[in-house]
Amino acid sequence: MEKRYNTLSSELRRRYGSRLGKICIDGGFTCPNRDGTCGTGGCIFCGERGSGEHITPSTIENQVRSYLASPAASKFGGYIAYFQNFTNTYEDPGVLRGRYSEALVDPRIRVLSVGTRPDCVDRERADVLAEFLQGRDVWCELGLQSASDKTARFINRGYDTARFGNAVDLLRSRGIEVIAHIIIGLPNGVRSREGERELAETVRLINSLPVSGVKIHSLYVMKQTRLCELYESGGYEPLSLEEYVSLASFAICRLRPDIVLHRVTGDCPRALLAAPSWNAYKTRVISSLDSYLEAHGLYQGCLCK
Numbered sequence: 001m002e003k004r005y006n007t008l009s010s011e012l013r014r015r016y017g018s019r020l021g022k023i024c025i026d027g028g029f030t031c032p033n034r035d036g037t038c039g040t041g042g043c044i045f046c047g048e049r050g051s052g053e054h055i056t057p058s059t060i061e062n063q064v065r066s067y068l069a070s071p072a073a074s075k076f077g078g079y080i081a082y083f084q085n086f087t088n089t090y091e092d093p094g095v096l097r098g099r100y101s102e103a104l105v106d107p108r109i110r111v112l113s114v115g116t117r118p119d120c121v122d123r124e125r126a127d128v129l130a131e132f133l134q135g136r137d138v139w140c141e142l143g144l145q146s147a148s149d150k151t152a153r154f155i156n157r158g159y160d161t162a163r164f165g166n167a168v169d170l171l172r173s174r175g176i177e178v179i180a181h182i183i184i185g186l187p188n189g190v191r192s193r194e195g196e197r198e199l200a201e202t203v204r205l206i207n208s209l210p211v212s213g214v215k216i217h218s219l220y221v222m223k224q225t226r227l228c229e230l231y232e233s234g235g236y237e238p239l240s241l242e243e244y245v246s247l248a249s250f251a252i253c254r255l256r257p258d259i260v261l262h263r264v265t266g267d268c269p270r271a272l273l274a275a276p277s278w279n280a281y282k283t284r285v286i287s288s289l290d291s292y293l294e295a296h297g298l299y300q301g302c303l304c305k
């Protein structure tokens with residue numbers, strides 16, 4: 001079935017002539033929302049490993065070299081070095097420079113991609129990222145989740161939405177591409193969840209900024225998180241697959257047509273997934289979304305003003 005939105009794989013083929021393999025790296029960072037700098041306990045959905053649960057801890061160079069030596073890597077002609085766990089700009093500039101350099105051990109790494117929080121991007125850190133633009137692209141993945149400050153407070157995000165726009169401007173002015181992470185189905189109170197109104201606001205914010213990519217995550221409940229406690233006490237009800245597909249389509253139709261969708265569903269290791277069970281079947285989620293868009297004659301940007 002032909003995709004009705006811009007996929008990352010098509011974009012990579014267009015830019016680099018082939019898909020790129022993603023090397024997921026635990027760079028040894030922590031998060032200011034966990035160590036007490038701006039909060040403790042982290043965002044309510046965040047697991048103990050800060051989203052890189054599948055990564056085997058090792059030195060940065062070893063993580064990269066072991067991926068490159070694996071059978072999975074042989075399918076690709078080039079790679080993305082993706083610093084995934086926690087907040088990957090939350091260190092002194094010299095430390096950041098060293099850790100990013102340690103990953104770039106192979107000329108086939110075409111992209112340095114760094115996941116972080118908008119309140120951990122300042123001029124100095126944006127300058128360090130820009131140093132790595134020589135001969136490769138640099139992407140910064142910013143966790144927005146929602147444009148609603150009410151939701152942000154409830155999920156303990158730890159920064160105001162205005163910080164997102166500031167970080168995008170700092171990065172884009174240096175040639176660094178920004179990929180925004182958003183989550184569908186977030187709670188904004190006990191037994192209260194975001195719906196179309198909040199999602200429209202989040203998409204409107206993204207459309208108003210020079211963001212080049214979006215990752216759409218379905219909110220899943222990971223075991224041993226505060227969201228899991230809320231779920232188990234009856235304070236949060238996960239979306240059904242049908243609700244998720246409808247809301248994801250709602251967002252895609254309103255998203256600017258030039259933005260690339262890097263992902264359209266969340267990915268939780270099965271052993272850690274408490275709910276919803278449908279989240280474990282990524283292919284089914286994506287095909288349900290594709291079928292819904294097709295059946296309703298919808299495509300990315302068709303309702304973007």
Ligand code: SF4
Binds near residue numbers: 043087
């Ligand atoms: S900002 Fe990211 S790493 Fe930090 S607590 Fe929130 S989700 Fe976890």
